[in-house]
Amino acid sequence: MYAVRLTEIPFELVPHEARILLCRTPAGFPSPAADDLEEPIDLGEWLIEQPAASYVMRVDGHSMTGAGINDGDLIVVSRAKAPRPGHIVVALVHGDRTLKRLKRMDGRLWLVPEAEGYPHTVVDEFVEIWGVVVGLARRYV
């Protein structure tokens, strides 16, 4: 049998309380850091500039190791950024999601791998550029 004692806080106070929490200091000496408090570093926020148009994906395969993107890496893919030659992009090729660099060669657009032994793909009506890679995340150990 459990028991919980509840202390009622009036509804009107709830939103105020959240704000007070950050600036309240214990009685006694005020913290000299109180005016200079900053939020901890948020890598996600730094990596993902436009969260509403960005999607995180996991890389499976080795065709982009030349571009520094390894098997198992997380990438941030933006749909707000217009794809241009030179960008690394996520594309749908016949409905399969693939990661390649977009390049213009001989007046045509190509999806180009950055490792030996993978084919180039010309961008035609069966290819849809889904988004532009704007970030990369990897953890070691």
Add this chain to the structure above:
Amino acid sequence: MSTPIALIDCNSYYCSAERAFDPRLKGVPVVVASNNDGCAIARSDEAKALGIKMGDPIHKIKDRIKAHGIRVLSSNYTLYGDMQRRVLAAVEPFARDIEVYSIDESFLDLAGFEDRDLVAHAQAIRAQVLQWTTIPTCVGIGPTKTLAKLGNAAAKKNPLFDGVADLRDEPIRDWVLERFPVEDVWGVGSATARKVKELGIHTAAALRDMPVKQARSMGTVVLERLVAELRGVPAAVVETIEPQRKGMAVTRSFGQPVTDFDVLMGAIAQYAMRAGEKLRSHGLVAGRLTVLFHTNRFADRPQYGASRTLSLYPMTADGLELVRVARRGAEHAWRDGYAYTKAGVMLEDLVSAELRPRTLFEDEADNVRRERLMAALDDINGKFGRFTAVPGTQGFKREWRMRAAAKSPAYTTRISDVPVVRA
């Protein structure tokens, strides 16, 4: 000239959200099933073309599913909720104000944009949402919310509109209203539809032309205001439908820090019941529930705080349903090893119970039973003190046993579930 209002609505929203991350669902019939994989609650155009109706029980359409290779997915509200956030963020710069009406439709206040070509403006909104989220939408524009909603339905139905119907234009408005069945007008319930049809009113146009006095005499304030709105006069239908309150919260601190999930959940269940009681006393239902809890931020102990926001679909004031959803959020957010000192439940997206968006597959009889149960609970608790009658909250943290056989991953909200891209 009144402020133009737009209604933006996502096409086959759940199916479209699924297609965003599973390209193989493109061009094939897709059906999303309700909780427990019971009924069809969303259908792609291809599935609609095969005659799959809203609310069709999945087991009854098994043959067609097999014959046509229909893809049936369990509902993934985590995904739909996150995609809704993205849709709203894409729309936001295009409107002075946004009023979320349901998970896939929102009203836009276009005050300040009147000087523009609003059809082009609406097309720009659609393009932005499609670009950011891959989700197709339709937009209706009108001088009133009722007309915006009607325009949206027209834009969806008739490809001639190319996704945007501007009912501020009178010839277009007349054309649409004359073809619009009265029972499909937003806010016209089945009882009202029956009554007006007896008077020979079968279209939105006929409803518009009905004498105001007659509308008033038929009983509801809403009907009278609907008539006004169909005439292009804003009559605050939504405001009568929607209360001033946008949200309510029940948040408490514990006397003793809580380290056990069952105990925490017992408290949260009480708050959810209390929040439901508040909702019902105001005649409201909620569309969104947030459950939150955290440790004492001033104690010299490990700190953790979490909140989870979940959609209530269909919108509800049913305490037991609120407890169920709150539990889902709490189980997801729970971390062992902390001493929690505060918890709460917040409800948002509040609308009048009478005019909440209905989901077509609802079991009316069951709804009535649940409402009666809730009324009885309120009665008992009112008479004998709060929390005399409460749901049994023993044995929480049971595995969430909802049947969801074909649920897609939480593509956008869980690192372990993100889409995979071949390199």
